[in-house]
Amino acid sequence: MEDERIIELFFARSEQAIRELDSKYGKVCYSISYNILNNNLDAEECVNDAYLGTWNAIPPQKPNPLLAFVCKIVRNISIMRHRTNTAMKRNSSFDVAISEIEQCIAAPETVEESLEAKSLARIIERFLDTLTEENRVIFMRRYWFSDSYADISKLTGFTEKNISVRLTRIRNSLRNYLVKEGVLL
Amino acid sequence: MNAQLFTDAMSELNDKYVMEAVSYQRKSKPHFSTWLSKVACVFLAVLLTGSAVLTFSVEARAAFFGWVREQYENFYVYFFEGDASVTDPAKYELGWMPENCVFVTSYETAGGEVYIYTDERDTLIQFSYISDPNNENTYVEHNGAQEIKVTVNDHPAEIFISPDEDKTDGIVWTDLDTNTLFFISGHFDQETFIRMAESVKEKE
Numbered sequence: 001m002e003d004e005r006i007i008e009l010f011f012a013r014s015e016q017a018i019r020e021l022d023s024k025y026g027k028v029c030y031s032i033s034y035n036i037l038n039n040n041l042d043a044e045e046c047v048n049d050a051y052l053g054t055w056n057a058i059p060p061q062k063p064n065p066l067l068a069f070v071c072k073i074v075r076n077i078s079i080m081r082h083r084t085n086t087a088m089k090r091n092s093s094f095d096v097a098i099s100e101i102e103q104c105i106a107a108p109e110t111v112e113e114s115l116e117a118k119s120l121a122r123i124i125e126r127f128l129d130t131l132t133e134e135n136r137v138i139f140m141r142r143y144w145f146s147d148s149y150a151d152i153s154k155l156t157g158f159t160e161k162n163i164s165v166r167l168t169r170i171r172n173s174l175r176n177y178l179v180k181e182g183v184l185l
Numbered sequence: 186m187n188a189q190l191f192t193d194a195m196s197e198l199n200d201k202y203v204m205e206a207v208s209y210q211r212k213s214k215p216h217f218s219t220w221l222s223k224v225a226c227v228f229l230a231v232l233l234t235g236s237a238v239l240t241f242s243v244e245a246r247a248a249f250f251g252w253v254r255e256q257y258e259n260f261y262v263y264f265f266e267g268d269a270s271v272t273d274p275a276k277y278e279l280g281w282m283p284e285n286c287v288f289v290t291s292y293e294t295a296g297g298e299v300y301i302y303t304d305e306r307d308t309l310i311q312f313s314y315i316s317d318p319n320n321e322n323t324y325v326e327h328n329g330a331q332e333i334k335v336t337v338n339d340h341p342a343e344i345f346i347s348p349d350e351d352k353t354d355g356i357v358w359t360d361l362d363t364n365t366l367f368f369i370s371g372h373f374d375q376e377t378f379i380r381m382a383e384s385v386k387e388k389e
Contacts, residue, residue: 121195124195
């Protein structure tokens with residue numbers, strides 16, 4: 001079903017909208033959540049919470065693209081669950097990806113106090129614009145979708161080692177870019 | 186900056202980056218002839234017959250016997266200083282390479298051989314050597330490449346990491362016992378380069 005039709009169902013307050021949304025994007029939503037939480041039950045709950053969030057947001061919102069809208073909700077809810085569940089064993093793909101990036105962004109001094117997530121997002125966007133399409137996709141799949149190297153390898157056709165080398169270079173480039181932009185001192 | 190701020194910032198990225206990543210389709214595989222015609226775009230060692238092609242200062246050569254590297258504009262030239270008497274130059278082959286590498290072709294040069302391989306991403310992978318150093322030079326493009334000194338079976342080696350994603354990286358080393366210069370290029374990490382280099386063996 002077309003996204004526009006699904007959104008029409010949401011506007012008509014038809015529960016069929018949820019079923020169509022799940023049928024079309026359930027797999028990718030679950031994958032995002034599972035990569036963060038590393039737990040089937042938690043992932044399913046977060047996806048369901050995201051559907052509820054989507055139900056409450058549409059209307060009045062009319063997102064385009066719908067997929068990115070739902071994925072963002074799933075990711076945010078899953079990250080919140082991850083942060084609140086402090087007893088959780090930290091071994092998800094998300095944890096591994098974040099530990100990689102922590103080494104890249106670690107600095108003895110930062111301007112963090114004055115930096116908001118939205119401002120940093122704009123800087124990261126400008127950095128992403130400097131990358132090739134393939135490297136941008138690899139970066140996003142790793143640090144937005146929390147995909148494993150094996151998943152990214154399957155998607156892009158590069159070997160896992162090639163993915164590893166590329167991500168190391170991208171992280172180094174990101175660090176240099178953040179220093180140049182005055183985010184890291 | 187901490188990981189939470191980074192994660193929050195990632196959540197604020199424009200939808201277009203999410204959509205690009207979620208709808209990405211791998212590029213279709215071009216034919217060998219396509220990438221072979223693009224050899225100028227890769228980080229490639231080129232074997233040159235004789236030494237007449239390049240003219241550069243020879244002051245630094247002094248009285249030296251062995252492989253010498255000199256910088257010439259944006260590439261390094263490897264040439265043999267002295268007269269190496271090689272009557273029956275050995276032939277070499279790779280004993281190991283990543284399993285995704287596929288042999289494409291090979292050919293003899295004036296002083297050695299060149300083997301060309303590729304992988305599922307159509308990377309041009311090259312293994313070459315010069316075992317008769319009186320007949321050839323080789324040059325390696327080094328435009329901004331990071332250089333890492335390593336050893337291959339206790340012989341000195343240099344790994345070149347290209348800053349350009351579209352260009353491959355390379356490792357160059359010399360076997361001091363046989364005065365043979367070896368070169369491998371491709372998209373490999375340091376460990377893989379060294380493993381490939383250390384697997385090189387004389388053909389039976």
